[in-house]
Amino acid sequence: MxxxxxxxxxxxxxxxxxxxxxxxxxxxxxxxxxxxxxxxxxxxxxxxxxxxxxxxxxxxxxxxxxxxxxxxxxxxxxxxxxxxxxxxxxxxxxxxxxxxxxxxxxxxxSFQDITFHVNADLLHTGAAEARLIAEGVSSMTMVARSAGTQGIVATLAARIDSWAVLMDRHGNVHAAVGAARVHIDDARAAALGQRSRIRHPGLTVYGVGDPVRPRAHLVVAPRPDRITLTRELAQHAALLLDLALNPLSGGDTWGLARADAVDALMSGDPALVSRVSARWNLLAGNVAVALLRSRSRAVPLEDNALEWCADLDLPPLVSSESSLVTVLLPEDELGRWTARVAEAVEREGVPARCGIGTAQPLPSCLLSRRQAEQALAVAVADARPVVEFAGLPTQRLILQHLDPAARGALTTPLLPLLENDSTRVLLRSLRVFLSENSSWEAASSQLGIHRHTLRQRMTRVEELTGLSMSVTEDRVIAWLALQALQLGDAP
Missing domain, CATH: 3.40.1390.20 (HprK N-terminal domain-like)
Structure with missing residues (x-):
């Protein structure tokens, strides 16, 4: 001390x-x-x-x-x-x-007597404090193996002789030790930056996980005589809590493993699918594909999807490619997943749109992905948090049950475009433009191009197809043609 x-x-x-x-x-x-x-x-x-x-x-x-x-x-x-x-x-x-x-x-x-004795004591205290820090880190590391987040927070509070609170990014308490209701309210206000009077000044907040977008907040109340000790132990506690909250977060290696598993499960190779599904505890039942797209290019959704899987105790079969996040979901968990995403969008402000295909046997889940793409397009166009392909009876009746010749007829307006668009740049631009309800700003942002570039592409589409994107009927014809074309590509 x-x-x-x-x-x-x-x-x-x-x-x-x-x-x-x-x-x-x-x-x-x-x-x-x-x-x-x-x-x-x-x-x-x-x-x-x-x-x-x-x-x-x-x-x-x-x-x-x-x-x-x-x-x-x-x-x-x-x-x-x-x-x-x-x-x-x-x-x-x-x-x-x-x-x-x-x-x-x-x-x-004499001043020299005071200086000598006080500074000597301070040097001794510094060495003792370093020893306390080392002992505290060792204790928290050992208890993390058996008692998880609650054990880490309890050990930290005991070592700093004060209270500590761990809460998620929304202010929900994970663990609180030595903290009364008033302490928890103050901790929540400090962690979330709420404009309310904090009755316990001097609270310190430590982010757990990503420093820009932490998955949780650790709030401590340091005693005046233990500020350095509290700071050092709380920083180590935040690192241990990150591992405890997401033990499989191994950086790029973990992300690549998840992406490879998702690709393997959608490969259609029965032997490969069987091996991978056994490793990921998907031995029985059908699986549906969910696709997510962020409405803001600054907010990637992969971390959100992993967090939702953890909340629902689902296998973290999540991968991200370009602007899409793919999630594989057990059939009996679709209801809970839909409710969780809707809550995140409507109450937590997550800028997401989600499309979900129908549940299929694992070797056929590529069909579910195709359906999820169509459901996602509807979710974007209608500004709905979640759309399930199974809930689109009109589209299924009109398109899925048409014979190939009838579906081919619907795609006729796009044939000139297909013949002159080998890179499919115009086709993708048209799809995004219509998915974004003909919004130049939203579509150009989604494509990552300037509005003028998008206008030039749409002008070229109109020249090739004879359709006008300013006419509602022509946009409907183009949209149905796109859906028929996509459904015709499905296995």
Whole structure:
């Protein structure tokens, strides 16, 4: 524990003309100066020792006390008997007004004695604090293996002799140790940046996971004499909590493993599908494909999808490619998944659109992906959080049950486009433009191109197809042709 101003006064039997004000402040070092303004050489937390050789005028003494208080020193030791017979009243009044303790040092007590003893104790305290930090990190690491997040938070609170709260990014409490309801309310306000009065000042918030978009917040209330210890242990606790909340988050390797598993399960190779499904605990039942697209290019959805899988206790079969996130879902979990995504969009503000195909046997889940693409297009066009392909009876009746010749007839308007668009750039631009309800701004943002470039492409589409994108009937013809074309490509 760091020495306080009160400890120094008691050890050297010093008079304290400012009373009990500021005596509990911890001292981090000592400094001697006779400058009228030593603040440029102070870092805060020092005990400053002076004889006041440059100080005489009452106004100067009051201003001197205010400068020191603003610099954050722990206490002022004022030597008497050389320049001043006693601590000047103006200095006492000025220091007391700013909560700064003044210790009167008589001629029989040398500054060197105070400096030697206090700084020696501080060095010893620093070594002890380093030992406490090492022991605390070791304890939290050991308990993390058996007790998870609750054990980490409990150990941290015990080591810093204070309370600690762990909550998710929405303010829901994961673990709270030593914290009453008022502490939790203050922790939530501090973590989420809410505009409410925090009754416990000095709270410190540590992000768990991604520093830009943390998956959780660790809030602690450091004691004044354990600030360094609290900071070091809380930072280590945040790292351990990140692993405890998502033990499989292994960076790029984990992402590649998930992507490879999703690709293998949709490969259609029965032997490969069987091996991979066994490893991912998908031994029985059908699987549906969900596709997600973010309405904001600045908000990737892969982390959200992984978080939702964790919330629902689902296998994290999630992969991301370009602007699409693919998720494989067990058939009996579609209802819970739909509700979770809808809640995230409508209540949590996640800018997502989701399309879900029908559940299929694993070797045939590529068909579910095709259906999910069509459902996602409807979700984007209609501004709906989630659309299931099974809930699109009109499209299924009109397109899925048409014979190949009838579907081919629907695609006729796009044949000139297909013949002159070998890279499919125009076809994709048309699909996105119509999916975004003919919004130039949204479609160009989704495609990552300038609005003028999109207008040039749409002009070329109109020239090739004879359809006008400003005419509702022509847009409907183009949309049906796109859907028929896509459905015709499905196995």
């Amino acid at each position: 760091l020495e306080t101003a009160g400890d120094v006064a008691q050890r050297f039997r010093l008079r304290v003309p400012t009373g009990t004000t500021g005596l509990d402040r911890p001292i981090r070092w000592t400094h001697i100066s006779e400058l009228a303004d030593p603040t440029p050489w102070l870092r805060g937390g020092e005990m400053l020792l002076t004889l006041g050789l440059e100080l005489d005028d009452p106004d100067e003494l009051a201003a001197y006390a205010e400068r020191l208080a603003r610099a954050g020193i722990a206490a002022l030791g004022f030597g008497i008997g050389v320049r001043h017979p006693a601590v000047p009243p103006a200095l006492v009044a000025g220091a007391g007004a700013h909560g700064l303790a003044v210790l009167e040092i008589p001629r029989g007590v």
